[in-house]
Amino acid sequence: MEDIALCGVSACLVIIADEDGRNRKRKRWWCRDLFEEGPRFAVGLLDKLKLNDATGFTNFTRLTPTDFEELLLMVGGQIMKQDTKFRETIPASVRLGVTLRFLASGDSFASLMYTFRISKQAISQIVPEVCEAIISALKQYVKKPSSEAEWRIVANDFETRWNFPHCLGSIDGKHIQMIAPAHSGSLYYNYKNTFSIVLLGVADGNYNFLYADVGCQGRISDGGVFKFTSLYNTLENNSAHVPSVEALPGRTEPVPYVLVGDDAFAMSSYLMKPYPGRALDIPKRVFNYRLSRARRIIENVFGIMSCKFRVFLKPIALQPCKVESVVLACIYLHNFLRRNSVSRQSYTPPGSFDSCDTDGNMIAGSWRRDINECDRLLDLMHVPRRASDNLHKIRDEFCSYFVSEQGTVPWQYDAII
Structure with a gap:
């Protein structure tokens, strides 16, 4: 039956009479005209774009032809099917192309059916399969540091690029909206009166995911989402192999290495968040500004991902387990497309992310211009x-360091005015 569905075949029951006069049912199969050349048409579509319109192909799949071929080599063995005597199967390249188009556009399976001339029943099987294959093939691209030396590399990057020492990563969470699952009640019902699962991510200083956890039900208190992750458990049990507490440069008071987050998270010895309130003195405002510069990394990562993979533009009409696969596939693809300078140039050209001028003023990234259209990922509640x-x-020690001779930067006071 799987091969039948993959070729867009429908069944008809024909009643015929036996020799003894009894009626029996015989199945007869036929193919709609739309699907007669389905796989061949889809192959031709992708090949024409690759050969004649590389820019169009990149816009269509979010991958350059070179990246597409490299990814196909990595996942092809897992998604390839065997031809039968009755019909040819859908090629691996088409399966990958259909899935990437779904992630890039968020089109319904019915819409993709007319684009590729493959039945929506087949597409409903292809997309989850290919997403799982992408996750399996690209698992090395999202890797949490497992040693003190690896954590120090991340911390040095944050200190060098974002002027925040002892930083292990930028952490944030988003609600991924989806259609209410059948018979789920209020299990996935969130504070925004929609249905969702929660994505919690940690990014390094170079806009890559270090860690991601997907699947926590939307009804769970946003403040408690972090406690359901493996990262929380390792940090609580001191088994994450993060560097030991030590003094900041030029200081004597030892402080731990920390993640930076916003008010959705509880402050702890391994997670710093801003000072609350508005009527703050200059040192506290400087601290909030410096922390915000570092925390903005994960905000940019989520913003770019939701703009590039527009499956996040509207509630995803899949079961929760399949929504998890879709979200994780996008996360792995994000890191895959930022693996080298050539791929980065195509996926996130200059100006995509937020930046600062010489006076410390933020220059909004290009993704923010589409925020009303693209940013449908709901924030965690503060x-x-x-x-x-x-x-x-x-926190006060970090604050004192940022206004000290050793920790100050020339433009930080102009930036908070």
Whole structure:
């Protein structure tokens, strides 16, 4: 039956009479005219774009022809099917092309059916299969540091590029909207009155995912989402192999290495967030600004991903487990497309991300111009929480360092005015 569905075949029951006069049913199969040349038509479509319109192919799939062929080599063995005596199967290149077009456009399976001339029943099987294959093939592209040396590389990058020392990554979470699953009740119902699962991500200083967790139900308190992740458990158990506490440059008070987040997270010895309120003195405003520069990395990553992979533009009409696969495939593709200078140039050309001028003023990235259209990832709810005095002392030490002779940067005071 799988091969039948893949070729867009429908069934008709024909009633005929046996010799003894009894009626029996015989199945007869036929193919709609639309699907007669389905696989061959789709192959021709992709080949014409690759050969004659490389820019159009990149816009169609979000991958350059070179990246597409490299990815096809990596996943082809997992998504290839065997021909039968009755019909040819859909080629691996078409399966990958259909899936990438779904991720890039968010079109319904019915719409993709007319684009590729492959039945929507076949596409509904192809997309989850290929997403799982992408996750499996690209698993080395999203890797949490596993040693102190690897964490220090991340921290040095944040200190050099974003002027925030002892930073292990930028953390944030988003609600991924989806159509309400059948018989799920309020399990996925979130504070925005929609249905969702939660994506929690950590990015390094170069706009790549270090860690991602997808699948927490939307009804769970946003502040508790982090506690359901493996990263939280390793940090709580001191098994993440992060560097030990040590003093900031030119200081004597030891402070831990931390993630930087916003008010949706509880402050801890391994997670810093801004000072609350508006009537803050200059040092606290400087701290909030410096933390915001580092935390903005993950905000940019989510923004770019939702603009490039427009499957996030509207609620995803799949079951939660398949939505998880779609989201993870986009995450792995994001890192895959930023693996070298050539791919980065195509995927995130100069000006895509936020930047700062010589006076420290932020220059909005190009993705923000489409924020009303593209940013449909819902933020986690900000919940005020009281932190212990010891945690306040850690934050105050960072604050003092940023206005000290060793930690200040010339433009930080102009930027907060």
